[in-house]
Structure formats: C-alpha cells, structure tokens
Amino acid sequence: MGVCLSARIKAESPCNTGLSAKYVSTDGNDMSSTSSKVSSFSVPPTPRSEGEILQSSNLKSFSLADLKMATRNFRPDSVLGEGGFGSVFKGWIDEHSFAATKPGTGMVIAVKRLNQESFQGHKEWLAEVNYLGQLYHPNLVKLIGYCLEDEHRLLVYEFMPRGSLENHLFRRGSYFQPLSWNLRMKVALGAAKGLAFLHSAETKVIYRDFKTSNILLDSNYNAKLSDFGLAKDGPTGDKSHVSTRVMGTYGYAAPEYLATGHLTAKSDVYSFGVVLLEMLSGRRAVDKNRPSGEHNLVEWAKPYLANKRKIFRIIDNRLEGQYTLEGAYKAATLSLRLPIH
Secondary structure (H helix, E strand, O other), rough: OOOOOEEEEEEEEEEEEOOOOOOOOOOOOOOHHHHHHOOOOOOOOOOOHHHHHHHHHOOOEEHHHHHHOOOOOOOHHHHEEEEOEEEEEEEEEEEOOEEEEOOOOEEEEEEEEOOOHHHHHHHHHHHHHHHHHHEOOOOOOOOOEEEEEOOEEEEEEOOOOOOOOHHHOOOOOOOOOOOOOOHHHHHHHHHHHHHHHHHHHOOOOEOOOHHHHEEOOOOOEEEEOOOOOOOOEEOOOOOOEEEOOOOOEEOOOHHHHHHHHHEOHHHHHHHHHHHEEEEEEEOHHHHHHHHOOOEHHHHHHHHHHHHOOHHHHOOOOOHHOOOOHHHHHHHHHHHHHHHOO
C-alpha cells in the first residue's frame, strides 16, 4: 500500500480504503453460498441522514464486543490487509445467530475497522452501508453488518478466500500462480456483470473505483466488486451526468471525468477497459518502473490493439499456448471499443 498516496485521486483520504486491502486465505473456507440472492433495490437518493441509512439497511448491527471476540481482540496475526480506511481482520461467527465463535469454527468473515481519526473514512463507511446494505448480486461482495459504537466504526463482510485480482495478476510467489487465460476471462465476465447490475435502470449506481484491487475472488474465482466508499447515485430524469469532485485512482479514471468532474456510467466502463487491458497484458495501469513510453498502459497498448498481427505483443507472455489468436484479438478489440481513448 506504499504507493497509494500518489495513486488515489482524493483530497482527504488518498490511500486505498477498502476490503481490497491485500488479503489471502490460508484455509479453503468459502462463504459464496451466502451471497447467491439477487435483487434490484433502487437506492434512495443521497444525501440521507445517518439514522435513515442505518435503519433502512438490511444488515446486522454488531457490538464492538462481538467483533473483538470474533477477531480474537483484533490480534495482529488476524490482519488480512491494510488500507487508508484502516485494517481488515479475519474473524469467525455462527452462520445462523451471527454470534462470535472460536477460530476455525462457523463462518469466516472479514472485519474492516475504520481509523478513528479519518473523517473522510466515516463518509465512505456510511456510503458502504448505504449501498451494500440494500444491493444484492452474486458479483457484489456481501456486506453482513456493521458496528457503530461511540467513535468505533467497523464493517463485516463475507470472506473472499482468494483475495484480490490485483494480487493474482501482479504478485509473485508460490501462492500466486499466474491466472490462466480461461480464469482471466471468467473474472472479467463476472466483474462486468457486477457493473452492469449497478448501471441497470433499477439501480442506477456509478461505482467510481473499478480497479483490480477492488475485484475480489471467492474459492471458485467468481469475481465480486468490493469497496463502495466512492459510489454515487447516477443521473436521474433528463440529466446526462452527475457533477462531483474528482475522486478515484490514477490510471483507471476516465479522462473526461478528470477534465470536467462529470460522472456517468461511461466513467466505470472506461475503468473496465483499463482492467481488461491489465488482465490481457499482465501489466499495471500505471507503472513507473517500465521504460520510458511504457508507464501508462493505455497509451502503450493502443497502437497494438487494432492490429491482429501485432496483438501478441501486448499479451502476457505467461499465457503462451493458452489462447487462440482469434480469442486474443476479440478480447483486445473489446477493450478497444470501450471508451479508453
């Protein structure tokens, strides 16, 4: 997380804020079966009061004592990851009563604990409750509950055993084997379904922070979008966009949004195009360690995307032998059709 200060376009809270903190399972427990319910709730327009948001959410209200017990008092060896929002801890609860259980028993959860000095973090905590407390879809991470006690603010999620797409694409090590071509296409499709649900006429939510670290994977590599701290209600009526202060992540944020502050669903679609390029190439959206001219993935890849004979130059060499030229070309031309240029 050391580069988040320069990567996140945010005034108050520049670092990565979410469950996208890099965490990995050491056991095979999976809670994906708890999030199969699909629903399309229309999110009430914001802003609403904190009380209204908490009362209207379909979430369990946990006490701080509950979550201390579930995470073994937030012990350091329970930490799954760190972010600008705070730390994410592994815990265990009973799957029916949601009461804390002994480590290794019951249902595994991820508990995100807000840094108490972060004012912006509280706004994002509330946004997370507002959206994930009312939206259900197989490709959105399931928010189980929250804790609001004195100055303490926490969020309780289903545990995603395989961590983030970012880790699988860019981390090296025995646990992180390179994702195969077929798994990359499966993840891309799942993430696209999550975005399509958010953009649907019933939901009308703009995610605003689509990137590899916010795409989490269950034990079967099903993709789920996480971290809704920057999400916004989409335009209503005859409005074409929502005007906002520019927030997001360098390399993923759409140029027209950066230039104007006009937020639309196309802003998310641009980010999807960038992530698809990352999956095809195995390169980060922005990488200053690359040679000059290759720092920005979109700019570097653009000349190769439309040329079938050159397309192999952008494909991750770890995928050799796993794809057909026709398949690679189709995926590349899809990213080219997205508004990435």
